[in-house]
Amino acid sequence: MFTYPYTDPMINRWSSRIIRVAVAEDHDILRQDFSEMIENRPQMEWAGAAATGNEAVELALQANPDIMLMDIEMESHQDGIEAANRLSVLRPELGIIFLTVHEDDETIYKAYTLTNARDYLVKSAEHDEIIRSIEYAYEEQKHGSSSMSSKLKSEFSRLKQTESKLIFFMSILSQLTQAERDIIKLLLASCKVEDMARLRMVEPVTIKSQINTLLKKFGMKRTKEISSLIRELNVAFIFE
Structure with missing residues (x-):
């Protein structure tokens, strides 16, 4: 069972600038350590x-x-993320700072994209660093700002999407024939079917057939989508 002190809910905490901080930690010693750290801070x-x-x-x-x-x-793997996800709906104004044993990009990404997290810290962080994080999170909450966490969420999301696209692209790349690689090179050069047929000395119908095969491999409907993906991932050099 959790423990908490009695407080009068009618007290205006914003005016007193006292930051109320709760701790969710399954290790008894760490839970006590973090709790005492907070109790020893005057603000x-x-x-x-x-x-x-x-x-x-x-x-x-x-x-x-x-x-x-x-x-x-806590109880289970990513138990804290699940709890924070529920609180994002039940108490969206609550600022959550995640505590983790080690910095795992996959876990951090999930934590930021699924919850209203303000920050994350490794448990071995110095008390001063934890206190600063609490103060920053409180200021963002007070002023209705979440610029830092929003930027982090956006960056994590962008990196994750790029990673997924790169993995997808590399899996397709291993399936391409030399002729299909040559077609992609010409697509990147904005060549039309007639130009490709002339440069490769084949009939346009052959080029169209190869393009259709490429589209099926990439699961796309237009050749522009293939070109855009390659440029987005900065891997056009593979086809030079």
Whole structure:
């Protein structure tokens, strides 16, 4: 069961600038350490602690903290992300700072894109770094801004999409014949079917057949989509 101190919900916390911080961490020693860290800061107030994702959600709803330090893995793998995802709907104004043992791009990407996370920190971070993160998250929350997290989400999303597209492209590349590679080279040069047929000394119908095969391999409807993907990934040099 989570624990939290009694507070009067009618108190205007914004005017006093006291930051109420809750902790969700399944390791007893770390949970106590983070809680004591908050209690020892004059501008912060400990809002309670939880040891599981379900308890974290219950704590956030009852204790009404401004910021929650949320362990990513508690009861189960990514339990914290699931809890934060629920809180994104139930308490969208809550600022969540994820705590993780190590920096895993896949996990961080999921954490940022599925939740209202403000930041993430490795658990071994110095107390001063954690405090600064809490203060920054609180300021963003107070002013209705999430510029940092929005930029991070956007960047993680962009990188993930690029990674997926590159993996897809490389899988197709291994299936291409030399003739199909030559067709792609001509597509990148904006050649028309008639020009391709003349340069390759074949009938236009042969070029059209090769293009149709290419489109099927890429799962695309137009040759412009193939050219755009290659340029987006900056891999046109492969066909030079």
